[in-house]
Amino acid sequence: MAKILSKQEPKGTLDWTPEEFAIRKYIFDCWRRVCLRYGFEEYLTPIVESAEIYRAKSGEDVGGKELVTFSDLGGRELSIRPEMTPSVVRMVSKVYTASPKPLKYFSIANFMRNEKPQRGRNREFWQLNCDIFGSAKASADIEILTLALDLVLEFKPPKNSFSLHLNSRQLLDGVLDLAGASKLKSEAKAEVVRTLDKWQKLSASAIQERLLAAGLKEEAIAILKKFMSVRDLLELAKELPELKNNLGFAQIQEAMSALSDLGYSALVEFDPAVIRGFDYYDGLVFEVFDKHPDNNRAMFGGGRYNGLAEIFGEKNFPAIGFAPGDETARLFLESWGMLKGKQFDAQEKYYFPLLNHDLYLESQQLIQKLRAAGRNVFAGLEEQKISKALEFANKKGFAKVVIFGEDEHKKHKYKIKDMKTGKEEVVS
């Protein structure tokens, strides 16, 4: 047989050893628990889709060079999914008209993007996707936002460790109108939006330069600067009163006030710099930030995308959703020390060592009995001295050890030793 030379996983992928698996499972279990608590329904779509649905709408990179593509036997071009939204919209558009509205769906699935791997970003990654279809009401926005917050809170993070930043594409369009940027060519307009997106990262002079190059006048730039520097809606209304009648302004205001009434006020703020890259967002947009200095990044984000369904030739339906990733969630937990000393495998396990080979059959019968009674039993396979058995149980973190050797067999008994207290219980 040919030797396989590398023990390495393919680039950008990760083996989940049982230790690693336990962490991922913890994250997924928290996510699933919260979604079910919200009455959301779980679904799954195939791991591949026709490549064209990503080319159409996923953006230049995700739907382009980062797409992992191959041909099936019929020569059809398929891609491993790089995101869930096109798939779920495809699925929902099949059943939408016949379904009672609204639909509240979630899924936990893996994805592939041919990216350069780095911290918080792998080629294979997992995401939770949560969406509400069929309601354009503020109540749907608010439910999505509280769900996003509760998902993070489920990990019991320390106070002040994260926050949700809100903005609206409509408000943004309003500002661009005010600044006259809407009249620019789409390329120049995109550059303006990109500049807003990078506002915090760029220097004042770089911002000025980019906006001038895009074709904006000084007065227009002043308006954008004013917009980007406001800290809350009150200030925005004062500085740019023209925006008070903007639909996005009302959306944000309504959502913020509801979240505040529901007890989330410390976690939410208006943030003009939240733009988000995907083109299909057309209403409320938001991002959840990790506030840890070592991991200061957007954990996840989402928004409203009412116009996406039309790529399947369907009538549009309202939709809002978001998608946290496993890697960013893990980094959040790690940076705040929420993984330290945590017993993820809370399942209580029994160890049943084979203390005497002559008692193999009797041991197996006892193990059957214990398993039938609902115990999780790890059975020893080779004869083992009792001291070695206890040492093994210790290393594996087993809760109990069943002691069944010659002495016990003679008395028709066995002992269950609690590894924490050291106490033994005699069972006949």
Added chain:
RNA sequence: GUGCCUAUGGUUUAAUGGUAGAACGGUGGGUUGUGGUCCCGCUAGCCUGGGUUCGAUUCCCAGUAGGCACCCCA
């Protein structure tokens, strides 16, 4: 795709132009029926290719892999 940094047992690492030492882990024993501490033995390593050199794990170049930033994205 671009730039910078890094690469030594399974893991974390030390030293060195004359091929490497430790800790943790794994394993066996001290202890033939009672673990976590302790003591001893064993196990296992210089990313790949080329160059300089008498000799390269060490210096140089390239590749590969990883990290960070950009780009992009969530």
